[in-house]
Amino acid sequence: MTSPDRREHAKQVLREQRIETPSWGYGNSGTRFKVFAQAGVPRTPEEKIDDAATVHRFTGVAPLVSLHIPWDRVEDYAALAEHAQERGVQLGAINANVFQDDAYRLGSVCNPDPAVRRKATDHLLECIDIMDATGSDDLKLWFADGTNYPGQDSIRERQDRLAEALAETYARLTGEQRLLLEYKFFEPAVYTTDVPDWGTSFAHCVALGPQAQVVLDTGHHAPGTNIEFIVATLLRHGRLGAFDFNSRFYADDDLMAGAADPFQLFRIMHELVQADAVSGVPATGSSTGQPISFFLDQCHNIEPKVAAMIRSVTNVQEATAKALLVDTEALTAAQRSGDVLAAYSIVKDAYDTDVRPLLGDLREDLGLDPDPSAAYARSGYFEQVAAERVGGEQAGWGA
Ligand code: RM4
Ligand code: MN
Numbered sequence: 001m002t003s004p005d006r007r008e009h010a011k012q013v014l015r016e017q018r019i020e021t022p023s024w025g026y027g028n029s030g031t032r033f034k035v036f037a038q039a040g041v042p043r044t045p046e047e048k049i050d051d052a053a054t055v056h057r058f059t060g061v062a063p064l065v066s067l068h069i070p071w072d073r074v075e076d077y078a079a080l081a082e083h084a085q086e087r088g089v090q091l092g093a094i095n096a097n098v099f100q101d102d103a104y105r106l107g108s109v110c111n112p113d114p115a116v117r118r119k120a121t122d123h124l125l126e127c128i129d130i131m132d133a134t135g136s137d138d139l140k141l142w143f144a145d146g147t148n149y150p151g152q153d154s155i156r157e158r159q160d161r162l163a164e165a166l167a168e169t170y171a172r173l174t175g176e177q178r179l180l181l182e183y184k185f186f187e188p189a190v191y192t193t194d195v196p197d198w199g200t201s202f203a204h205c206v207a208l209g210p211q212a213q214v215v216l217d218t219g220h221h222a223p224g225t226n227i228e229f230i231v232a233t234l235l236r237h238g239r240l241g242a243f244d245f246n247s248r249f250y251a252d253d254d255l256m257a258g259a260a261d262p263f264q265l266f267r268i269m270h271e272l273v274q275a276d277a278v279s280g281v282p283a284t285g286s287s288t289g290q291p292i293s294f295f296l297d298q299c300h301n302i303e304p305k306v307a308a309m310i311r312s313v314t315n316v317q318e319a320t321a322k323a324l325l326v327d328t329e330a331l332t333a334a335q336r337s338g339d340v341l342a343a344y345s346i347v348k349d350a351y352d353t354d355v356r357p358l359l360g361d362l363r364e365d366l367g368l369d370p371d372p373s374a375a376y377a378r379s380g381y382f383e384q385v386a387a388e389r390v391g392g393e394q395a396g397w398g399a
Helices: 004-014 047-061 076-088 102-106 113-133 155-171 200-209 227-237 264-275 305-324 327-334 338-350 356-363 372-379 382-386
Strands: 019-022 064-069 089-094 139-140 178-182 213-219 240-246 293-296
Touching: 004 305, 004 356, 004 372, 019 305, 047 064, 047 076, 047 305, 047 372, 047 382, 064 113, 064 155, 064 178, 064 327, 076 089, 089 113, 089 293, 102 113, 102 200, 113 155, 139 155, 155 178, 155 200, 178 240, 200 213, 213 227, 227 240, 227 264, 227 338, 240 305, 264 305, 264 338, 293 305, 305 338, 305 356, 305 372, 305 382, 327 338, 372 382
Parallel strands: 019 064, 019 293, 064 089, 089 139, 139 178, 178 213, 213 240, 240 293
Antiparallel strands: none
16 A cells, blocks of 8 residues: 555544543542542533533544443433434443442452342343443443452352353343453452453453453553553454553553553554454454444543543544554565564654644544644633533532
8 A cells, every 4th residue: 555545544444433432531530539520510411411422523533422320320211312312422332330339348240148249230231221222232341349358258259250140141132232341450459359351351251152342441451561462362362342441650540541651552553453443343353243342431530521532532543543554564574574673663653653634634524623622622612511510410420
């Protein structure tokens, strides 16, 4: 491919890319010590959807919004889906929450008490009912389960309990619905975590069946972990279902995607591009035959939320665009001939390219402003919602 052809191809792929934003990223959040309130924060799931629709209006590539239950619990999910549609977006993944009830002090689906496990599994099943009502295909599961002390519980029995709950949940899926299992190396439990790594998630997914896939949250690894290696491995096995993008320095910092280490995000995208997996088509060999979902999972504690989400979407786009500009034929030739420096230069040259003009062109083709952040700032949306959203209770995850 010539360089102008690569540019055109990149634009085509970028036009199809879909980045799903999280409803909870629009609500108040904070640290373990304090949840900070901001002006203009949504008070209802509908208002969160309005914010998500605003991100889509300026970026053109964020037409889906993930829900978190019970944070986004409503009486009528079909009506909520309709509200989203009226605003130009769609409801996406349903995230289960089995980590904020007193009953879950010793875990949810891995709890030693069968009654607590029942309650937790029933919540997972309720989430599938919600998916049926909203038309969503993705059930995203993250468990805070684990232990704090050696001997506190049987590590193996906890795995058996987890497998049992997942099997019951998986059996309830219909059609194209997927079970996406997330891992996180620690937190909140500090001695053992029941799903600490991609290998544990992968093993459970394989045991469940093809509609079970792994979620890779970029903030959920030990410092120094080579995330792109995990991406490549999961792609090889057809089990990479989704990303939760965010950025980190130390732990699960939930910063804006691409903020702390844009080169890492680029390296992840490079693996995906090489597997032809960013264009909304299924990656070769995917166990479900469905495309990988690109979720954002982040919280904005000190930065304005809608503006931060727009910035995160454009950061993901920039990393993708750079990865699409890698001269794959030249790279393969350099790799096969063992030319280490040439191979590195090809990858690094793509990373060093200023892709902002290309993305500006793409946005103009889509009838959008070439600079979403500036256009949003000029739009007056923030001032408007800050004035309108007074009274009521702001959404937030509480801590
Ligand atoms: C977890 C995990 C989940 C997210 C919750 C809020 O650390 O990343 O994906 O739903 O946080
Ligand atoms: Mn996550």
